[in-house]
Every structure is written in C-alpha cells, then in structure tokens.
C-alpha cells in the first residue's frame with residue numbers, strides 16, 4: 486500500500502509510528518478480504534452519512550468539528566494498527582460513488598468536509614507536512630521577514646478580533662488572487678501582490694487542493710469502472726459496489742426488540758402516539774377505506790410485524806378491516822395467505838424485513854396507492870395539515886417544510902419527531918421502526934415516576 490510512503494504525516498501526540506491523515510493518492514496494494522471490503526466501506530459510509538445529516542441540519546462549524554471527531558472514533562478505528570481501514574474504505578467508496586454524477590457530487594462534498602475537519606485536528610507539524618505533500622508552492626515567512634511586517638500583521642489580527650500574532654505563528658505568502666475570500670473579507674495583510682495567510686487560515690487552501698484532486702480522481706475511476714472493472718469483477722466486487730450506495734446502514738428491524746410485543750387493542754393509540762407519518766397515513770387510510778393496495782399492505786404490515794404484532798393478531802387486524810369491504814370469505818382466500826407469507830409461514834418461508842426510510846422514500850406509488858413517504862409525496866398544504874394533526878406547532882413547522890423543499894425528507898421526519906416528543910433525536914430517523922421504538926422509549930420514560 487502506498488499510503489504516502491516516506492512522506493507520511495504524523496500526529497504529534499501519536500508518537501512517531503502513527504500516520505494520521507493520508508491524501509489517498511493511490512489504492513492500497515494489499516489483499517483485502519471480501520468481508521472487510523464491504524464492512525470497512527459500510528463504516529465509512531456511516532461517517533459520511535452522519536456528516537451529510539449534520540450539514541443538512543445546519544450544524545455550526547464547532548458542532549461539526551465535534552461530530553466528525555466522535556464519528557471517526559466510533560466507526561473508523563481498527564484493532565490492528567497495521568490494517569489501514571481509512572485508506573481501504575476510501576478507495577472502496579470511490580468505486581461505489583464514481584458511477585454517476587450525483588453520486589460523485591455527494592461523495593466529493595462529504596469526503597471534503599471530512600478532510601477539512603480532520604486536517605484542523607492535526608498538529609501544526611502534521612499540517613505543514615500535508616501542505617508539503619500537496620506540493621503547495623507557498624513559502625513560510627522567515628523570522629526576519631516576519632519582524633519587518635509584524636506591525637501590519639498585528640493590525641489585521643486586531644481588526645478581525647484575533648489574538649496578536651507572535652513570532653511562533655506561521656504565515657505563508659500566497660498570491661492574493663488565490664485567496665479571494667480572505668482578501669474580500671479583509672482578513673489578510675497584502676503586500677506586493679502577496680497575501681500573508683496565517684496557519685489557521687491555511688485550511689481552506691489545502692481543502693481546495695484536496696477537492697480538486699479528488700474530483701479528478703473520481704472521473705478517472707469512473708472511466709476505469711465502466712471500461713474494465715465492472716465486467717472483470719462482475720461475480721465478486723460489482724454486486725457489492727452496486728448495492729452499497731443505496732444500502733440501509735441501521736440496525737435490523739426484522740424481529741421485534743427483546744420482549745417488545747403489541748396487541749390488537751393497542752394499535753389505535755400507538756398509531757396516534759408513536760407511528761411515523763408514513764405509517765400513520767396508511768393506518769388512517771385503511772380505517773377510512775377498509776382496504777389498502779399491495780404496496781400499502783406490505784409497508785404497513787411489515788412495520789407492524791417489526792414492532793411486535795404477532796401473526797394471529799395481524800390476521801385479526803387485517804380481517805377486521807378488509808372483510809367490511811371484500812367480505813370474510815374473499816379475505817381468507819385472497820389476503821390471509823400473503824399475510825402468513827410475510828411472516829414466513831407460507832411459500833418459501835422467507836422472513837420479510839420491514840422497509841427502511843430509504844426504501845419507503847424511493848418507492849413510486851401509483852394512483853390509489855397510499856404507501857411511500859409523505860414528506861416526499863404530499864403537497865405542502867396536505868403536509869402542513871398532517872403535521873398539525875400530529876401535534877407539530879407553528880414554530881417547528883416552517884423548519885420542517887424548509888427541509889422538505891430541499892428534499893431532506895429524513896431530516897424533516899427527524900424534526901417532526903423532535904417537535905412531537907419535545908426531545909432530541911441526534912441519530913436522525915433512518916427507519917420507520919426506529920421512529921416507533923425511540924418514541925416508545927421517550928413516552929415510557931415520561932410515565933416512570935421520578936425518584
């Protein structure tokens with residue numbers, strides 16, 4: 486693996502042997518087990534998806550810095566220091582995300598954000614080494630020159646509310662046209678065409694470099710993917726690569742949580758208190774029409790199975806509604822089999838898994854269907870009315886609608902959860918069954934007498 490070779494960067498506190506932030510110049514020439522290939526990529530994807538969620542929720546830079554640090558520690562550490570999970574996972578995801586323009590755009594933006602905060606977390610020595618690695622043509626200002634411009638630098642520092650610069654502070658001389666933002670906001674001293682950029686302002690130069698390098702690399706990977714890798718790897722890597730960009734990364738909700746069980750008589754009040762909007766809508770439509778088409782039956786039925794409705798209760802639940810519309814006999818003939826099937830009791834005995842948000846959001850309901858995600862499908866007027874019925878007040882409403890307009894449906898659902906429960910949901914909503922479980926936890930804890 487050529488992970489910077491002799492030009493590795495070291496974190497001051499990590500001791501001499503621990504490389505920290507690689508520049509991902511070339512893929513690692515190591516054998517990677519197929520399970521690791523996928524598992525490492527999934528872990529990195531968890532980090533990138535949480536960054537994307539943090540950005541779309543409008544987290545501030547300090548909050549993002551903290552979040553990135555926590556995510557990295559939680560998902561990217563590997564017990565064996567010799568395994569470079571960071572570099573391997575980056576290159577797997579390059580394959581996954583090089584394939585369309587939208588995927589490239591998303592990956593580029595998340596990896597650049599990740600790089601920015603990891604760069605800021607490096608020691609000054611490591612940051613300087615990274616700059617050297619990028620071959621940035623900027624020279625650090627030497628002590629004699631620093632002394633000659635010290636007063637001017639101090640003036641600029643004072644004007645932007647920064648502490649006075651000392652001789653330890655490193656400045657770089659950069660052609661002023663390369664730092665238009667710093668020049669426009671008067672955050673740098675300019676002399677003879679050069680801007681004096683302080684070390685703590687240098688991050689944007691490095692990040693720009695990283696972004697442009699990765700952007701070109703993704704185009705090249707895409708060419709290689711389409712011209713050869715996809716075909717060569719069609720039995721081994723290609724199937725993994727193709728599912729990774731759409732895979733659901735949360736816990737498995739195919740079985741109810743330990744000891745969780747709901748009974749027929751609970752469903753009505755649970756629908757009001759703890760169902761996410763997609764399931765609440767289906768439930769209301771079922772009550773109104775005494776019927777749901779196949780897509781709706783699957784989405785609601787598997788959700789109910791996942792939250793702990795036993796097969797007998799499920800049959801009684803659907804029978805009570807459907808027989809009002811189609812009669813008991815037709816229900817037994819045409820519908821009961823499918824319900825037993827979805828519980829793995831008929832046919833191939835496949836145990837169907839409740840749908841994740843990604844799957845619900847990407848479904849395309851036709852006329853007369855009620856499944857799918859209301860945040861994506863409802864008109865603004867209908868959505869406002871439905872949210873109002875869930876108990877979302879005026880204060881939270883505009884934020885939610887704003888997220889919907891920007892097509893951040895899961896973030897909108899998370900904000901709805903928070904508004905309805907008066908409690909935060911830092912992990913974000915990724916699965917309707919997670920919505921239900923988290924809601925129940927909060928409601929039950931409110932019921933517990935306080936000591």
Ligand code: SF4
Nearest residue numbers: 761763842845858898
């Ligand atoms: Fe349902 Fe997920 Fe849409 Fe929320 S974001 S309504 S849980 S599909």
